[in-house]
Amino acid sequence: MLRTPESNSEPIWLVIIRLLRWHKPEGRLILMIPALWAVFLAAGGKPPLPLVGVIILGTLATSAAGCVVNDLWDRDIDPEVERTRDRPLAARTLSIKVGIGVGVVALACAAVLAFYLNPLTFCLSAAAVPVILLYPGAKRVFPVPQLVLSIAWGFAVLISWSAVTQNISPPTWLLWGATVLWTLGFDTVYAMSDREDDRRIGINSSALFFGNYAPVAIGIFFAGTIALLAYLGIFIHLHITFWISLLIATIAWVWQSVRLSQPDLPNPVYGEMFRQNVWIGFILLAGMTTGSL
Secondary structure, X not given: OOOXXXXXXXXXXXXXXXXXXXXXXXXXXHHHHHHXXXXXXXXXXXXXXXXXXXXXXXXXXXXXXXXXXXXXXXXXXXXXXXXXXXXXXXXXXXXXXXXXXXXXHHHHHHHHHHOXXXXXXXXXXXXXXXXXXXXXXXXXXXXXXXXXHHHHHXXXXXXXXXXXXXXXXXXXXXXXXXXXXXXXXXXXHHHHHHHHHHHHHOOOOHHHHHXXXXXXXXXXXXXXXXXXXXXXXXXXXXXXXXXXXXXXXXXXXXXXXXHHOOOOOOOHHHHHHHHHHHHHHHHHHHHHHHHHO
């Protein structure tokens, strides 16, 4: 039986932390990574610290809002999925009214931070909001909803890069493309753990769309990420440490792609691979930063 908000004995602040997924930081960090890639590359490895702080806080606020919006959309679907059935809105341990309030506060915090940015960056931040709000609905009507999420992730690059340079240039689009493909890769991995539940309740995902070819598709997405990052490194003359970090990332992605081709992997493996991409992203960030100096 589903619990009602009144029957929940957990302190409400802990329930809100679970709503925002702050107890699972990898999901917050993996959005922050492309934003940090962009701000450090655009600034030649030496971005203004106040701007870095705004970018970090902005990604946290945006991610929080995205989690709330997603859970509001899916509050009647999440109880049917093993991985999500204990989320506060799904388990009725938090009311819809409180969830909406938390989401509004998160969006308001993101908006306040956006006012620190230049006009182009502010407009890009505003343009990202409809994508964030509509992404959870995409899984109901669009066969590859992870592509919508990837585009939302890509806004982190456009916003952060333009916050430094006040323009969008060819290297920005190379990094944007790499981010979109990387996100398609790791989020398809993540979706593979929910395939049976998603198929049963009629929800779309890239893992279902590609079917038995999902490991191949993921490998192609990661290969595209590598190619675009390599082209970016050549285009803006990044130094040896970037190439070392890209080599490490390439080895990790090849290993993941090979492992995904094995039949009957247990579901926890997919979450483990998702978390590995956080470390891959930070290794690339270190290489980008030092390779820009």
